[in-house]
Amino acid sequence: MRSLRALPLAVWMLALMLLGIVLAAAGVVLFSHWLPPWLAALLSVAVTGVVMALLVWRALVPLRALFRALAGTVAGYRDGDFSFGIRWDGHADVRELVDAHNALGQALREQRVNLVQRELLLDTVVQNTPVAMLLLDPLQHVVLGNLAARRLFGEGRKLEGRHFDKLLTQLPDTMRDALARGGDSMFSAGEEQDIFQLTRRVFRLNGRPHELLLLRQVTAELRRQEVRTWKKVIRVISHELNNSLAPIASLAHSGRELLKRGKLEKLPLALDTIEERARHLERFLRDYAHFAKLPAPRIEEVDLRSFIERLGTQVEFVLHGPLPQRRVLFDPAQIEQALLNLLKNAHEAGGDPAQVRLGWQLHARGWRIEVSDRGAGMNPAALEHALLPFYSTKRSGTGLGLALAREIAEAHGGHLGLANREDGGLRVWLVLAADAPAMS
Incomplete structure (x- = not known):
């Protein structure tokens, strides 16, 4: 019977149709000996129908069991149970469906195992990191607190389920104030004035807003x-x-x-x-x-043409492009010091002194002042460290020229950058806020 069930469904249907015809014809011949022809035909059809129904029911019983098994495994997949599998020795046409279903279960099992392993690895990392981590739900209850957070906030006890405000009451005043303020910050707390870095991020988890707090002790590193x-x-x-x-x-x-x-x-x-x-x-x-001891910049309105002329009396350069006609606000003493450092560096780069240029333009982020030369430029390592204090590529350099210029630019709400030129040399740009606020 197993080999017969393994036949394709189309062959089964054709065999049943032929069998029904043969049974109906045989019934008519058999019953016509005792009954009128019309009654013999009717009885033959009835008997054939009953026999065919029994045969179809017998053939469909394994399929009904298969469908129940498929429904059960799908329900198990929905509940996260991927341990089920189905065995089928019946119709070859249905075997493809069973094999595909088993392959799906195997893939889900492998993914579940990989996911569990990754979760274990992530949990190990989270629990053993020295950074205190707190995950808060929308009601400010602790969803997750790693071991560092337990030591810092709960004296080693579990924090899950506790309200964040209650945890704050057990902390030093400076730490409590920093956590209550919100936002990222760096502060010192405790009797030994340990330094902490606080980072806060809000994101959606399961459709609800959650907040992640990271508190890292950086005392030793800073020292x-x-x-x-x-x-x-x-x-x-x-x-x-x-x-x-x-x-x-x-x-x-x-x-x-x-x-x-x-x-x-x-x-x-x-x-x-x-x-x-x-x-x-x-x-x-x-x-x-x-x-x-760089003082806060004293912002004032500067006549740019007079400023450039005074700068030209101290160091040689070529003005590249026209000067802006609108008003310019900055600390003239500090910007002059920064540009003198940049221009002197350009002359010491080893290129043609006549190729030392200074340009002043208005960009989207403010005033962009660029000093360029045709010297040897810098290698990648020097470019990476050039803005660090005390770093110098010159034998007698102090390593403060570029660092001081960057400090002045940042005090004016801008920044300092540098890069090699395509045809040789270096360009250094100093960006100032277009309308820097006056400071005293």
């Missing part, structure tokens, strides 16, 4: 960076002081010997060198002082 910065500052200052004080001491000793021997004709050269090194040291210390 390490501070120590590294101070060490670098000390090395730079020591290097510059030694470069100036050593020749000054040597020349002072030489000058004393020249006086003893009466060779006064060489004394002016020694004194000139001492003066040059002393002035270099003075400029070096002044630049450091300016960088460390």
